[in-house]
Amino acid sequence: MSFLIFGLAITWETFNYSEKSAVFLRGLSVALVIMALVYFVINFLRQPDGVAERPAAASRTALLANHRNALMIFGLVGGYVALMQLMGFLLSTMLFGYIAQLAIARRHRLLYVIYAVLMSASIYLIFFKLLGIAAPESLLSLDQTLKLL
Amino acid sequence: MFEAMSLGLATAFQPAMLLAVLVGVTAGVFIGMLPGLTSTMGVALLIPVTFSFPPAVGLSLLGGIYLASTFSGSISAILLNIPGTPSAVATCQDGFPMTQQGKAGRAIGLSVYASSLGGIFSTLVLLFMAPALSELSLMLGAPEYFLLALFGVTIIASLSEGDMLKSMMGGVLGLIISLVGMHPMTGEMRLTFGLPALYDGIPLVISLIGLYSIPEVISMLNDDNKAEQETRSSFTGALSSLRDVVAQKVNLIRSSIIGTIVGIVPGAGSSIASFIAYDSAKRASHQPQMFGKGSEEGLIAAESANNAVTGGSLVPLLTLGVPGNPVTAILMGGLIIHGLAPGPALFANTPDIAYGFIFSLVLSNLIFIPIGLLVAKYCVKVILLPREILATTILALAIIGAFSLRGQVGDVLMMLGIGIVGYLFTVFSVSRAPMVLGLVLGSMAESNLSRALMLVRGDTSELILQFITRPFSIVLVLLCLLSVYLGFRKGKVARPTAQ
Numbered sequence: 001m002s003f004l005i006f007g008l009a010i011t012w013e014t015f016n017y018s019e020k021s022a023v024f025l026r027g028l029s030v031a032l033v034i035m036a037l038v039y040f041v042i043n044f045l046r047q048p049d050g051v052a053e054r055p056a057a058a059s060r061t062a063l064l065a066n067h068r069n070a071l072m073i074f075g076l077v078g079g080y081v082a083l084m085q086l087m088g089f090l091l092s093t094m095l096f097g098y099i100a101q102l103a104i105a106r107r108h109r110l111l112y113v114i115y116a117v118l119m120s121a122s123i124y125l126i127f128f129k130l131l132g133i134a135a136p137e138s139l140l141s142l143d144q145t146l147k148l149l
Numbered sequence: 150m151f152e153a154m155s156l157g158l159a160t161a162f163q164p165a166m167l168l169a170v171l172v173g174v175t176a177g178v179f180i181g182m183l184p185g186l187t188s189t190m191g192v193a194l195l196i197p198v199t200f201s202f203p204p205a206v207g208l209s210l211l212g213g214i215y216l217a218s219t220f221s222g223s224i225s226a227i228l229l230n231i232p233g234t235p236s237a238v239a240t241c242q243d244g245f246p247m248t249q250q251g252k253a254g255r256a257i258g259l260s261v262y263a264s265s266l267g268g269i270f271s272t273l274v275l276l277f278m279a280p281a282l283s284e285l286s287l288m289l290g291a292p293e294y295f296l297l298a299l300f301g302v303t304i305i306a307s308l309s310e311g312d313m314l315k316s317m318m319g320g321v322l323g324l325i326i327s328l329v330g331m332h333p334m335t336g337e338m339r340l341t342f343g344l345p346a347l348y349d350g351i352p353l354v355i356s357l358i359g360l361y362s363i364p365e366v367i368s369m370l371n372d373d374n375k376a377e378q379e380t381r382s383s384f385t386g387a388l389s390s391l392r393d394v395v396a397q398k399v400n401l402i403r404s405s406i407i408g409t410i411v412g413i414v415p416g417a418g419s420s421i422a423s424f425i426a427y428d429s430a431k432r433a434s435h436q437p438q439m440f441g442k443g444s445e446e447g448l449i450a451a452e453s454a455n456n457a458v459t460g461g462s463l464v465p466l467l468t469l470g471v472p473g474n475p476v477t478a479i480l481m482g483g484l485i486i487h488g489l490a491p492g493p494a495l496f497a498n499t500p501d502i503a504y505g506f507i508f509s510l511v512l513s514n515l516i517f518i519p520i521g522l523l524v525a526k527y528c529v530k531v532i533l534l535p536r537e538i539l540a541t542t543i544l545a546l547a548i549i550g551a552f553s554l555r556g557q558v559g560d561v562l563m564m565l566g567i568g569i570v571g572y573l574f575t576v577f578s579v580s581r582a583p584m585v586l587g588l589v590l591g592s593m594a595e596s597n598l599s600r601a602l603m604l605v606r607g608d609t610s611e612l613i614l615q616f617i618t619r620p621f622s623i624v625l626v627l628l629c630l631l632s633v634y635l636g637f638r639k640g641k642v643a644r645p646t647a648q
Binding site: 002003006010013014017018020021022024025028029031032035036038039042062063065066069070073074076077078080081084085093096097100101102104105107112115116119120123127131132133134136 | 594
């Protein structure tokens with residue numbers, strides 16, 4: 001169903017572009033819509049009563065836990081990106097490293113702090129010092145202070 | 150010619166050259182392993198270091214980085230199901246299932262030897278047949294490039310595991326995502342929704358990081374089985390796998406030929422080569438049902454092909470002065486900075502440098518065997534790390550890898566968006582490999598179709614006529630038709646079995 005909706009939306013969007021720019025994209029989106037419809041019909045025909053089987057309670061619980069973990073990861077990454085622009089790479093990575101480990105398991109809090117510091121420092125040294133990649137700009141940046149030093 | 154070659158051989162064995170190869174290969178192994186750092190980035194980052202070196206030494210160092218990073222993308226692909234470089238995506242298909250079966254060491258061994266032999270094969274082709282093959286790259290035009298991309302698309306059906314229709318939809322989604330940004334001919338913005346970060350499209354590396362690392366981290370959180378971790382971290386059978394790679398000589402040679410030819414074609418690249426070789430190996434195999442479940446044939450095909458691209462891609466650069474991919478474009482810059490002109494004059498005026506560089510590539514292909522095995526032996530222990538540490542490290546590397554590509558925070562959000570798509574794919578059991586193939590081929594197909602149409606002034610019938618009259622086009626059209634036919638036949642055979 002998601003493929004069908006996505007395909008229809010893209011097909012609709014292609015009418016905003018010139019013919020030359022849209023032809024290949026439209027061909028693909030129409031192909032996606034057709035395939036999604038065929039898939040929908042095949043699955044409908046496979047189930048005589050037209051009702052999808054409900055998953056067992058155990059697998060439903062596992063699926064819910066999976067979704068919860070996924071939301072946590074998406075939130076952590078989003079939060080890290082926001083923090084990076086505010087606090088700079090080093091501080092935000094340390095904080096992210098600690099919070100992420102704590103969110104996944106709550107076993108060795110002190111170890112998590114040490115690992116977060118070590119990980120941030122290693123990545124900083126490899127990517128920004130050794131390879132010379134420009135560190136992300138931020139409002140309160142320890143990285144820029146370190147560079148000045 | 151043989152006098153020039155012996156001069157090159159003597160140059161390649163000079164202590165400074167050997168040291169450069171060793172340093173280049175070691176750096177390349179580490180660069181390729183880290184998600185987000187590609188061969189292109191590795192060569193580009195280290196090119197300033199070579200300015201003060203003699204030309205042959207500098208080139209050998211860069212060559213070592215190129216070869217070793219192309220190989221080492223497979224280490225994280227095999228151990229964590231996260232390809233370090235785009236060329237290692239096909240390796241995930243069978244490499245990671247082997248790790249799950251407790252054969253990580255063997256998978257890495259097969260990967261190292263197959264990569265090395267594939268690389269040596271293509272370097273020998275470069276050494277002896279470069280001038281003849283360079284003509285081939287000149288004979289291919291926009292219609293052939295479009296048909297090559299189309300041929301790649303037809304492989305999607307073969308790559309699909311489980312529901313073929315779902316995989317094909319994933320492939321088409323990849324093709325659509327690859328078209329985000331500016332149209333190659335008209336310059337019109339498409340699917341950017343007014344966001345400047347999307348104007349240049351979604352880079353393949355960012356898509357790969359999101360598509361593989363985020364879903365793998367999520368699945369890691371649901372899976373806290375210590376005994377399984379122990380099984381996965383076993384590193385036995387790595388050294389003895391050379392015999393098994395050599396035993397598959399037909400697969401090895403076929404995949405190396407595919408890799409070399411795709412490498413010669415400008416713009417194609419190692420990910421396409423590994424997918425084509427993987428597909429060919431699957432079709433030729435007596436056990437196609439094992440592909441995607443830990444097939445050694447699949448792993449050998451993908452790995453030998455992606456490293457064979459390295460030698461192939463240097464054919465047009467060294468003989469014609471035409472770079473076929475971003476890495477060779479940077480290498481060309483390196484040659485020019487050292488006062489050398491790529492092309493026929495390179496072999497005529499400076500044979501010691503030209504042949505010395507080629508022989509150093511053979512040495513690099515040999516040296517990364519012990520270095521790759523040694524690094525992988527310690528990397529395999531990564532699996533034993535507590536999941537909170539491993540997951541956090543992967544996430545941090547993925548985020549920094551995505552950021553470092555263009556230095557834009559928007560790229561990290563893009564990576565997250567693709568990561569959500571990857572997660573939904575795993576929830577609904579849609580294979581990710583066809584989507585990657587779509588991402589690789591989409592813009593290549595569109596830009597060459599537009600170019601081909603422009604050459605015939607938009608006359609579609611004239612373009613179709615070109616497809617069936619140009620010799621290489623005919624071969625590619627036949628290959629496309631054969632691939633589609635075999636894909637449908639596979640579907641028909643699979644259906645009764647499934648029922």
